[in-house]
Amino acid sequence: MAPTTKYGTCNLCEAMCGLEITVSGTDVVSIRGDAADPLSRGHICPKAVALGDLYGDSDRLRKPVRRTADGWVEIGWDEAFDEVAERLAETRKEHGANAVAAYLGNPNVHSLGAMTHGVGLFLKSLGTRNRFSATSVDQLPHQFVAMLMYGHQFLLPIPDIDRTEYLLVLGANPMASNGSLMTVPDFAKRRKELRDRGGRMVVFDPRRTETAKIADEHHFVRPGTDAVLLLAMLHTIFDEGLVSSASYVDGLAEVRAAVADFTPDRAASVTGVPAGDIRRIAREFATAPAAACYGRVGLSTQRFGGVAQWAVQLMNIVTGNLDRPGGTMLTTPAVDIVGRGVIGKGHFDVWRSRVRGLPEFAGELPVAALAEEISTPGKGRISALVTVAGNPVASTPDGVALDKALGELDFMVAVDFYVNETTRHADIILPPTSALERDHYDLVFHALAVRDTAKFSPAVFAKPEGTKHEWEIFTEVTRRYRRRVPARKLAKRLSEAFLMRVSPTRVVDLALRAGSPRLSLRTLRRNPHGVDLGALRPRLPKRLYTKDKRVHAAPAELLADLARVRTELFDGRRQDGELRLIGRRHVRDNNSWMHNSARLTKGRPRHQLLIHPDDLAERGLTDGQTVVVASRVGKVEVEALATTDVMPGVVSLPHGFGHGRRGGVRMAVATELDGVSINDLTDPEYLDTLTGTSALNGVPVSVTGA
Numbered sequence: 001m002a003p004t005t006k007y008g009t010c011n012l013c014e015a016m017c018g019l020e021i022t023v024s025g026t027d028v029v030s031i032r033g034d035a036a037d038p039l040s041r042g043h044i045c046p047k048a049v050a051l052g053d054l055y056g057d058s059d060r061l062r063k064p065v066r067r068t069a070d071g072w073v074e075i076g077w078d079e080a081f082d083e084v085a086e087r088l089a090e091t092r093k094e095h096g097a098n099a100v101a102a103y104l105g106n107p108n109v110h111s112l113g114a115m116t117h118g119v120g121l122f123l124k125s126l127g128t129r130n131r132f133s134a135t136s137v138d139q140l141p142h143q144f145v146a147m148l149m150y151g152h153q154f155l156l157p158i159p160d161i162d163r164t165e166y167l168l169v170l171g172a173n174p175m176a177s178n179g180s181l182m183t184v185p186d187f188a189k190r191r192k193e194l195r196d197r198g199g200r201m202v203v204f205d206p207r208r209t210e211t212a213k214i215a216d217e218h219h220f221v222r223p224g225t226d227a228v229l230l231l232a233m234l235h236t237i238f239d240e241g242l243v244s245s246a247s248y249v250d251g252l253a254e255v256r257a258a259v260a261d262f263t264p265d266r267a268a269s270v271t272g273v274p275a276g277d278i279r280r281i282a283r284e285f286a287t288a289p290a291a292a293c294y295g296r297v298g299l300s301t302q303r304f305g306g307v308a309q310w311a312v313q314l315m316n317i318v319t320g321n322l323d324r325p326g327g328t329m330l331t332t333p334a335v336d337i338v339g340r341g342v343i344g345k346g347h348f349d350v351w352r353s354r355v356r357g358l359p360e361f362a363g364e365l366p367v368a369a370l371a372e373e374i375s376t377p378g379k380g381r382i383s384a385l386v387t388v389a390g391n392p393v394a395s396t397p398d399g400v401a402l403d404k405a406l407g408e409l410d411f412m413v414a415v416d417f418y419v420n421e422t423t424r425h426a427d428i429i430l431p432p433t434s435a436l437e438r439d440h441y442d443l444v445f446h447a448l449a450v451r452d453t454a455k456f457s458p459a460v461f462a463k464p465e466g467t468k469h470e471w472e473i474f475t476e477v478t479r480r481y482r483r484r485v486p487a488r489k490l491a492k493r494l495s496e497a498f499l500m501r502v503s504p505t506r507v508v509d510l511a512l513r514a515g516s517p518r519l520s521l522r523t524l525r526r527n528p529h530g531v532d533l534g535a536l537r538p539r540l541p542k543r544l545y546t547k548d549k550r551v552h553a554a555p556a557e558l559l560a561d562l563a564r565v566r567t568e569l570f571d572g573r574r575q576d577g578e579l580r581l582i583g584r585r586h587v588r589d590n591n592s593w594m595h596n597s598a599r600l601t602k603g604r605p606r607h608q609l610l611i612h613p614d615d616l617a618e619r620g621l622t623d624g625q626t627v628v629v630a631s632r633v634g635k636v637e638v639e640a641l642a643t644t645d646v647m648p649g650v651v652s653l654p655h656g657f658g659h660g661r662r663g664g665v666r667m668a669v670a671t672e673l674d675g676v677s678i679n680d681l682t683d684p685e686y687l688d689t690l691t692g693t694s695a696l697n698g699v700p701v702s703v704t705g706a
């Protein structure tokens with residue numbers, strides 16, 4: 001068949017790269033970057049090509065399967081839908097709505113149908129307070145702080161990287177991740193443009209990362225101490241009279257008082273960063289023509305994630321960089337998920353988890369509580385679980401305990417196309433089509449991008465016979481479930497009846513037509529590379545969702561949490577020989593789930609424990625040997641790799657390895673890969689206790705010979 005060219009969007013990470021895909025019949029011939037995409041400008045990373053591998057993967061499920069004593073058996077969709085609806089409704093009838101729990105993984109936000117019909121329709125029908133997601137092992141502190149300061153959990157200021165003169169990066173590695181809560185395809189090129197216009201990039205990270213290596217300055221910082229580092233920078237900015245903040249900001253006097261004892265000298269002993277550097281960088285940041293402070297996963301998934309993200313916002317606010325070109329800015333997306341109420345403002349601690357009493361945020365409980373909510377008997381116990389695009393056994397703390405807990409469920413259904421560490425426990429798996437087989441519009445990441453654009457990408461391939469899209473799966477399960485649950489128990493929202501009748505693509509069309517600028521699917525279909533809506537523009541104070549339309553710089557919850565920072569970091573003593581575990585990402589890995597592509601996994605192994613040579617020597621260990629890494633909850637054996645790229649006292653393992661260690665995972669390439677799961681070491685009790693976010697970084701561990 002003659003090859004044809006199609007244009008698409010990669011949905012694997014947040015960068016939304018434009019793709020030029022050559023296809024022949026139902027085969028992918030090649031995948032390249034789309035040079036005409038106004039946001040990604042031709043950039044792709046190696047994972048884009050693996051979208052073709054995912055599409056062709058023979059381990060990828062296309063039909064529903066049931067787990068039986070003799071293994072997995074394919075069943076018909078009708079039978080699968082009925083059984084799932086019946087078992088969920090039955091559990092609700094017998095034990096109440098909260099006995100059915102749901103866990104939503106990261107790919108939900110990358111899938112249009114999962115957003116509209118999964119989150120928007122199915123989940124609401126379940127009416128459970130036992131909702132969990134990857135949010136509490138990721139960006140929860142960002143949303144928590146945005147809710148308190150700006151009045152809406154999704155008013156997340158984005159670094160205006162294309163115009164900044166000073167980019168201060170903490171706990172993020174965009175050279176590997178391609179940016180997060182900062183959709184920034186081609187970080188390397190934008191970094192180069194920053195340098196070419198005379199700007200600087202400064203990175204704080206316990207590892208000399210790929211991003212650190214192309215920075216003007218990189219400083220090691222002890223894991224979990226960034227809050228103190230940033231508060232000391234704020235101290236300096238107040239101290240030296242460098243504050244210049246907008247008129248709509250309240251609470252700066254309280255902030256000033258609160259940071260008074262966070263002196264650079266004190267911070268130096270806590271963080272390992274010299275006081276002179278803290279003062280100098282604070283000064284440079286405050287006096288740059290335009291500067292943006294950005295902190296990501298390394299800051300949010302640590303003991304003081306809430307305070308650290310608050311301090312990031314304050315850095316931008318007190319220096320007048322919030323809402324300024326080249327500072328941090330809000331987006332103006334064509335589909336305004338904030339303005340249209342698709343994502344609510346957020347709420348906190350309206351209910352708590354049953355066993356440990358952890359607070360909900362925006363309707364979700366911390367996933368660190370999931371295993372105990374299943375394993376602890378009593379009224380209100382979770383006995384049925386729905387997972388959608390999630391692999392919590394590999395991706396949330398204490399995978400061993402969760403793995404065991406999943407085995408104790410009465411019923412589990414997974415909407416997923418792989419049998420992996422988590423879904424192997426499901427009674428039924430409902431597999432959706434893969435990315436190249438479905439329409440795509442990015443509802444979430446357009447709202448987090450460094451430039452306003454809009455793009456609709458129709459499915460590259462027609463849906464193969466006998467397969468279902470995610471939204472079709474959710475519509476069918478919801479229909480059959482609602483039939484089995486008394487109507488008075490179900491939410492009666494107009495939107496739900498409406499969603500039962502329309503496709504996600506139609507939803508996008510309607511939303512585009514209601515937006516500003518007024519677009520439509522027709523316009524976007526005519527512009528397959530995407531429409532450029534321009535650089536980010538000032539939106540404040542109008543865009544604020546606080547009742548008084550003012551920025552609240554000093555929320556009481558965050559001020560109060562400083563007591564915990566002081567107790568643990570000022571007064572706490574580091575133990576001799578103690579090591580702190582941090583994670584890492586690589587451009588060829590994607591959380592825990594893209595390891596079945598031989599193209600991505602081949603080459604130099606990247607599963608090892610990174611450790612400083614001095615720390616190895618101190619323990620009488622040698623480079624390359626197998627070591628035992630132990631934490632409060634678990635133990636793994638893995639090869640050590642000596643490197644001065646990690647700071648002394650810090651060790652690093654990548655997230656999402658170890659697929660072959662548990663048995664029952666049906667991913668032929670992935671299970672052959674060496675490595676262990678870092679989350680067999682992370683601790684469900686090691687939290688940012690303010691927000692309930694797991695502290696996956698900075699976990700105390702020991703390393704000994706095997």
Ligand SMILES: Nc1nc2c(c(=O)[nH]1)N[C@H]1C(S)=C(S)[C@@H](COP(=O)(O)OP(=O)(O)OC[C@H]3O[C@@H](n4cnc5c(=O)[nH]c(N)nc54)[C@H](O)[C@@H]3O)O[C@H]1N2
Pocket residue numbers: 104105106107111134137138297388389390391392394395396415416417418420432434435470583584590591592593655656678679682696
């Ligand atoms: N120690 C440590 N742990 C971490 C992290 C860390 O840095 N260190 N990072 C955390 C972060 S930031 C995140 S976001 C979480 C991720 O945590 P999860 O989202 O729970 O895990 P993933 O590994 O992303 O698994 C995604 C699952 O979705 C399935 N899937 C992929 N695409 C689709 C699709 O289109 N539809 C459906 N229905 N299923 C699909 C895959 O088969 C896989 O089962 O992990 C967190 N865990």
Ligand SMILES: Nc1nc2c(c(=O)[nH]1)N[C@H]1C(S)=C(S)[C@@H](COP(=O)(O)OP(=O)(O)OC[C@H]3O[C@@H](n4cnc5c(=O)[nH]c(N)nc54)[C@H](O)[C@@H]3O)O[C@H]1N2
Pocket residue numbers: 013014106138170171172173174176177178179180204205206207209221222223224225226296297298299302582583584585586587588589590591592697698
């Ligand atoms: N290739 C690839 N891209 C991805 C993903 C992937 O798995 N692979 N995952 C996607 C997802 S779900 C997300 S959320 C984003 C995450 O995007 P990023 O946040 O950019 O990702 P990480 O590489 O985890 O960067 C976190 C950095 O924090 C550092 N760190 C750890 N602890 C601390 C600390 O206490 N203080 C400081 N200052 N730094 C610390 C780590 O060394 C690491 O370099 O990436 C997305 N993009």
Ligand code: SF4
Pocket residue numbers: 010011012013014015016017043044045046047048178185
């Ligand atoms: S950076 Fe890579 S994985 Fe991310 S969207 Fe672009 S091509 Fe896809």
Ligand SMILES: [Mo]
Pocket residue numbers: 106134138
């Ligand atoms: Mo994430």
